[in-house]
Amino acid sequence: MFFHRQELQHTVKPERPDAVYARKLQEVLGGQYGEITVAMQYGFQSWNAHMPGKYRDLLYGIGAEEMGHVEMLATMIAQLLEDAPLGVTEGAMQNDPTVAAIIGGTDPQQAIVSGAGARPVDSNGNPWNAGYVTASGNMLADFTANANAEMQGRVQVARLYHMTDDPGVRDLLSFLLARDTMHQNQWIAAAQELREEGVEDLPVPSTFPLGKEERAVSYQYINFSDGQAAAEGSWASGPTPDGKGEFEYVAEPPAGVPAPPPTNPDVRFHGT
Amino acid sequence: MFFHRQELQHTVKPERPDAVYARKLQEVLGGQYGEITVAMQYGFQSWNAHMPGKYRDLLYGIGAEEMGHVEMLATMIAQLLEDAPLGVTEGAMQNDPTVAAIIGGTDPQQAIVSGAGARPVDSNGNPWNAGYVTASGNMLADFTANANAEMQGRVQVARLYHMTDDPGVRDLLSFLLARDTMHQNQWIAAAQELREEGVEDLPVPSTFPLGKEERAVSYQYINFSDGQAAAEGSWASGPTPDGKGEFEYVAEPPAGVPAPPPTNPDVRFHGT
Amino acid sequence: MFFHRQELQHTVKPERPDAVYARKLQEVLGGQYGEITVAMQYGFQSWNAHMPGKYRDLLYGIGAEEMGHVEMLATMIAQLLEDAPLGVTEGAMQNDPTVAAIIGGTDPQQAIVSGAGARPVDSNGNPWNAGYVTASGNMLADFTANANAEMQGRVQVARLYHMTDDPGVRDLLSFLLARDTMHQNQWIAAAQELREEGVEDLPVPSTFPLGKEERAVSYQYINFSDGQAAAEGSWASGPTPDGKGEFEYVAEPPAGVPAPPPTNPDVRFHGT
Amino acid sequence: MFFHRQELQHTVKPERPDAVYARKLQEVLGGQYGEITVAMQYGFQSWNAHMPGKYRDLLYGIGAEEMGHVEMLATMIAQLLEDAPLGVTEGAMQNDPTVAAIIGGTDPQQAIVSGAGARPVDSNGNPWNAGYVTASGNMLADFTANANAEMQGRVQVARLYHMTDDPGVRDLLSFLLARDTMHQNQWIAAAQELREEGVEDLPVPSTFPLGKEERAVSYQYINFSDGQAAAEGSWASGPTPDGKGEFEYVAEPPAGVPAPPPTNPDVRFHGT
Amino acid sequence: MFFHRQELQHTVKPERPDAVYARKLQEVLGGQYGEITVAMQYGFQSWNAHMPGKYRDLLYGIGAEEMGHVEMLATMIAQLLEDAPLGVTEGAMQNDPTVAAIIGGTDPQQAIVSGAGARPVDSNGNPWNAGYVTASGNMLADFTANANAEMQGRVQVARLYHMTDDPGVRDLLSFLLARDTMHQNQWIAAAQELREEGVEDLPVPSTFPLGKEERAVSYQYINFSDGQAAAEGSWASGPTPDGKGEFEYVAEPPAGVPAPPPTNPDVRFHGT
Amino acid sequence: MFFHRQELQHTVKPERPDAVYARKLQEVLGGQYGEITVAMQYGFQSWNAHMPGKYRDLLYGIGAEEMGHVEMLATMIAQLLEDAPLGVTEGAMQNDPTVAAIIGGTDPQQAIVSGAGARPVDSNGNPWNAGYVTASGNMLADFTANANAEMQGRVQVARLYHMTDDPGVRDLLSFLLARDTMHQNQWIAAAQELREEGVEDLPVPSTFPLGKEERAVSYQYINFSDGQAAAEGSWASGPTPDGKGEFEYVAEPPAGVPAPPPTNPDVRFHGT
Ligand SMILES: [Ca+2]
């Protein structure tokens, strides 16, 4: 069960309206790596979890925080739009380049559709969709997905930080950046703990019998391009992170096998 | 530039037709973590890379291999469909439960749209879309995304392995599983090397000045659920993976701040 | 059957080109509540209707009008684009802030893809999709959906009215506003008539036996937030609109029940 | 802020596994009118609200409940899948029509992608997307959208009730049906209260000056089909629900106006 | 303006219910090349046309017919579903393989969402979207798109013809096949006429000055694969269809040019 | 198998940064008719081909070239963004109309998401999706689709040519225009050769027995609009391109047939 309290985790108060920035901020609300994504992702991971205890509690404990981040960003966007020029004017403002420049960078749907409100979309107006969510039932894979999500999210918030000098907006971003710092660290720690406790291991899924994969190519770097610098990396020689092999560098792909003949399906498919 | 050779990296030859399985196999061809995703993802990461050398060569070197995996899976699917019942029959087959059962599990578009051919969609027929791709320009974030993609992909292939006993199909899957093993290991190694070489570090992006984030909450686990088991994890006390702090467990969220008053935009938005 | 006549229901003649506005107008052509939506929605409701007579005739009678509205908006957009700056210029116009400001607010696909023509997309360029359509086979539900669609549509047209002072554009909008006024009134009247004639009733679907729902919670407002003002509303006490109960205010959610233990599926799913 | 408690609002315990039904149940979790939709819809309406007090408290108070409904359905689906045949078998089960029949009706991604877990998708596997959400900033329009959403949702749950005889599943559905009954009634009451209090009125938005719309056609039913039965309805004569006019029946559309000549844009668009 | 008449262009009467086939038929109603696509495509092409007269009249004249095809298919689907098993049963039918086999092949949303009605989706339940529509403003390009659409559509209808033996369904399909025959022929004729009249020519757009393209590679077949059979085709030697050159076969791509160095954007993008 | 070489087919070097143009160029990279589309389309057509030899070699031979075009455009876009204003500034640049005008026309995700990199999206930020791909297994249909794709693509590149005066950008476009010229010619030649060799013929699919379609309407132009100019076209009289009939002009649609009565499905669907 979820409960709501009419408070925010952090102050949300821009110094001045900024409709162009309100559009940009949509990215970390409703984009691929926005707050809706992590809220839903941690939610589905918790509901599909197969073990009670600390890992599931971790998912529950953070998932609800992320819903609050959704709320904070929506609240910020609505305020940035409150007194901003959104194309609703007395006269033909599009002849004034200063105003027109602002209008040009705004999201028209924030004006026409939501009436100066936030929307569940990204900075280009693409509706959020659940194709962004990862919840496989395998926690080592999923916690790696989560670490990535917090990294991508923090990169985006950092970029957004440089796109405004509004102290109120920056104050909120500094809070979100810190929470992303925490969540990056925590998913990395949790992924490590899964391995140390033997819950899961590399290669994921470790429960699939290695004998059933074609081990001859399990640790070969096969180079399908013509640069050779990749041979210098730790992924080209030496022990592998899964502790089960040695990397090998193969400078050119070995000869392949002939492709099978083309298929010839039922004539009533009317192929050629 | 890309070049094509009319060979395959591995034999692609099912023992018998199986249209139900052909549908399932679409997942790792055109799904969220299918081969199209990794081919495009490594491609865009390489074209957007900011450093010449081993990291970019690594992206080039694997990206082209993944395009070949797309081709192998498409070839396998076309063969699985070649002589399979797809609803094209002389009579009213839908009264025969045996045949109907097979038809029921197939992808109707593999019959109607592609005429017994593979399609760039997942196992539910959702068209592949570029919302699956991650390419941020930050390699530590992106390599973590890549490690996740290879983990998710290997989990899916492992599941698919148990859904058939066709030795020809399993032979191809055993090859793909091994390549996923390699690619998991390699992205993990490369991410580690980025840190060791000081190219990037935690928290990502490390180039954002920590002093600008609200450090008081950078290492706090704030528990927004009522389970307490998460306190037992390594993410709740002790040093953080970024080496810059100590985890702290906060059993209940601190009091929030009042939300700002509702916005009151221009009357010509006709809000209420 | 549908027939076309080369006339328009109302004059469509802007006074001057305006590419920025042409983009905005796409919202009520190809957006969530644009004319394509209502044309398709009334169409599918009529084709799936289960009763001949006045309700189905109503759907038929308006559906075809809406297709004409699609045509009027497309015609208007093409004219707004006809002589507008769309980025096709002799020189490097992007150094001129006045022109650049205009360009910045336009839809690049109206230039590159349709060559100064209208497109079946919204004001952010999202293609129209059938996920906007509602046609459940239950007319009370669907007429409520229709009333909502005409309300949302009229709100959007009203906002667009304030974003231009072109008398030709406003003339068309004043016509569309009036038709939305009519259609709002009519769907509300039709929904009411369904109830008065006993075709359907609240709660929808009224044909589902109330005894099979958990009546103890059928009229309880259960407050999952911490504000108490909702207790003042007519939804918190007094008779319910369906005439079958009394509203009750429950200030805090009652204790829940324990969640079931986590699932433990087949090991071959390789979960953790 | 949102908080989570590890309890459910109602018992979630199916009597037996049923993977076919688990797929169907996805509709009311992640479909157009599923629980994710109402959770997000009430959330965005509350964050964009322009008035403090009872209406906003109502949105807050129910929004969080809907997040709990998301959780209950996800939990139910995971249990229905727990011991169900999902295509992971020792041998070639697809030759056995009984098992194949079951497999044919299941969602392959519930097996391959989530490993017997729930997903944020509908019963055809379409990812949930924010194009389903309505939040215009106009409460009379939005509450009508909400009433529709609860009607559509209750129709779908009622249909799903007849598609199973599992007493545990039906027990949960009987609870959800009752809550939908409540929420239908409440949004209808709240919409009525908005009008009675003069916050908003018909036609929505009532704040747009009627004098600016083309009043001559504001109450005309114009029949674009050839059935005449619609003339019998209350929408064809008599006073209009907005109290501002009289319906008029126009049996055939009046003659239109000539369409403007085709546009002739810049030659560099290379049109024909 | 569009007008509706309560008649159909052809009889629509299946002999018996068939829910599995009702799902398949959705493809040519709401799929990539279904009737909604051509109705919208011809509509937008006509509204964006730049010449009055025969070409635009042709688009108008067929566009409205296609809307009638949408209606016929929706009507057929509703009838196929009318008395079909859709999972709504007294008891636990999923244990009976005969019934389960049927259920397995049906579209659950035709039952749950539309209540045995047609939907604006394809045979996998993907909502129709306007990304399927082509309307560039260049008629030679667009008529080629139209010829393709009618070919793809006729291929799909032909395949569907072999998937049923219901004489009523086949009777409708035989009508649609004939209309597709007509429309294929007509777009090919119209494309030819555009060239003969000098309205447009190859290469499209012919109005772009050929001197501005790199003519040295305008007629070279450059072979990026290792098969050599393509050298045998009429596209490898001899005059080109545009009448402006001679095809040339280049067996291997010439050496490329070095890629530019990687980009090095502002440090505040926090790339690596 | 695919191989990559670290060269480009043509020089890719803009003279100066231009973020507005970088956004526009996304259209021909990741739009409906961008390079990703043709790369994937020719790929799936080759993998699903049913004949070895020249036609399949043609598909292979060009498909890989198109992947190289994807790379060239991505490389160009990254360079156009390298030193461009993207909203990352020291101060509040949005008050400077010159800069703001530029920003307003850029893609915010090229800054926030990819950090001044290219993305697999179109010029409005819509992610590329596989609904753009055509691969039916019927080569005459598919080659017509390919001819259309190259025409649409060349129209778009031609329009883009007029939107810049950067000689470096124009140099790349002049190369792409020439390749589009080639590919248009070649698909037209190949389609013609399919007919001449009797592999396939009009109407597509020619393998469907004409006797099974309703021949009475196979060559009738039935005019569903009220313009009469279409009677003047070659599609209204004379021999048909398939060589199997004579066009006939029908100035008004013949009377239709009565629609069947509305359906009346199971009461448990709770329709009205
Ligand atoms: Ca967050």
Ligand SMILES: [Ca+2]
């Ligand atoms: Ca792979």
Ligand SMILES: [Ca+2]
């Ligand atoms: Ca309308």
Ligand SMILES: [Ca+2]
């Ligand atoms: Ca609910």
Ligand SMILES: [Ca+2]
């Ligand atoms: Ca048709």
Ligand SMILES: [Ca+2]
């Ligand atoms: Ca190309």
